[in-house]
Amino acid sequence: MSITLADARVVTPEGVHEGWLTIEDGRITHVGQGSAPGAGLGLGGRYVVPGFVDIHNHGGAGGSFPTGDPDQASRAVDLHARHGTTTLMASLVTASLDDLAQSAASLADLCEDGLLAGIHFEGPYISAARCGAHNPALLREPSPGEFAALLKAGRGHVRMITIAAELPGALDTVREAVANGVIAALGHSDATYEQTISGIEAGGSVATHLYNAMPPLHHRAPGPIAALLQDERVTVELINDGVHLHPAMTRLAFEVAGPGRTALITDAMAAAGMGDGVYGLGAMTVNVADGVARLAEGGTIAGSTLTMDVAFRRAVREVGLSLSEASEIASLTPARVLGLADRLGSVSVGKRADLVVLTDDLEVSGVMRGGTWITEPR
Incomplete structure (x- = not known):
């Protein structure tokens, strides 16, 4: 036709x-x-x-990918599709190894059906000092052997893992991921500039939601932000919702990394497309008020209620990008991260x-x- x-x-x-x-x-x-x-x-x-490509998304429409429940996942995919996301990778959060393996196995079925573009493990190999909305009791030191078991559970559909570069075993796990065709993302990290560079040298090629869950820039201790922004091998994720980032910081990242290394993401959780209320993110309870998601205990920002059309619109109106620039960072650059730029x-x-x-x-x-x-x- x-x-x-x-x-x-x-x-x-x-x-x-x-x-x-x-x-x-x-x-x-x-x-x-x-x-x-x-x-x-x-x-x-x-x-x-072009259809938007979201490489970091935990759910929506009341459904949460970390549960591994196919009905919840389908609801989330449908919600984001109606907001323009035609390619979506499901992100998990820190949990026990058994729970992560079970969720990955369930979501792998949806990947095989073409509903999802892959699975992202955001945790458990992240920093306790920068864990954000992840359960600190379930964090672990990175292990290539453990990761190999998670890969097996995902049946070839694990596409990304976030790792804090400073942790013992991190660099070997980054190398293991890359050797198996998995994108190693650096984030939720308390690393120094030098430790982050080591993570990039080991194969880290994505910055998990740049600026968030990492030390701020400092003129004597530049930390991970400077390392990730300046390195031509790294694509930086940005949560462009006006809550996680001031538009000036989004613009700064874009000006340094350019459209070819900047990817808009939602980091959306179950409340995306829903009203204010109480929701789950993995084992954590999240309160959503005025569209902002925060942990019930401590008030840490816990993902977002963002959809990619809003992120795109803000990129043009608030950040000042052209339509072509906004389109590239909402679609083509994240497609490139997934190795799909020749197809979409x-x-x-x-x-x-x-x-x-x-x-x-x-x-x-x-x-x-x-x-x-x-x-x-x-």
Whole structure:
């Protein structure tokens, strides 16, 4: 089946142009400027951007990935899809090794069904001093052998693990991850600048939510932020919700790392798309008030209620990025992190037709995945 989307403002890495695109068998076959050749679905000048790619997400719509429950996971995926996320990796939180293995095994089924793009272990190999909303009683020193068992449980669908570089066994575990095709992310860390550099040299290539859960920049002790921002081998995650980061800090990271090394994430938890109330994040109880999630005990920020369309919109309106820049860091760069940039992440011929239609106000009007409408343009 062939679909032509006409009268659109198409957002590509090169810029925004008035034009059209054609989709056949779930892939983009033509992208043109001006009037479409023949009849098509007219979008009335609305924007078309690539589907968003979220590489750090704990849930939504009341569902939580750390439970491993497939129904909860499906609810979360559906919620984020309606907000434009067409590729999503499920993030777990610190738990016992048995619970992590069970959750990974359950989520692996959903990966095989194409619902999820992979599994991310955010913990248990993180710093007690910077554990944020993770249960400190369940933290462990990194172990290549233990990690190998978690990998086995995930049946080839474990795509990322977050590790604090300063912990005993961390560098060997980073190397073990990379050797098995798993992205080693550095974060939830109290590391020095030098320890972080060692983690990068061992193979760390992603900064787990840069700035958050790590020491702040200091002129005599630059710590992990400077190391991760400055190294060309590292992609930095940013939670662009206006709660975790001031827009100036998001802009600073973008200006240093550029669009090719900056990835917007949500770090969303079960309350995304829901109202204020009490929710779970792993074994931790979270209170959500005015859309901000905090631990019931201690008040530490506990993930977010963010969706990627809001992060994209804020990148343009609050941070001052162009539509092409915002699109790149919401779609193409995270796709590159997952090794999927040849298949998705931009409105380009040959790529999967994962598309988001946006109004002038950058509100979601329609979402397509693989050439099929999740929500039709309205």
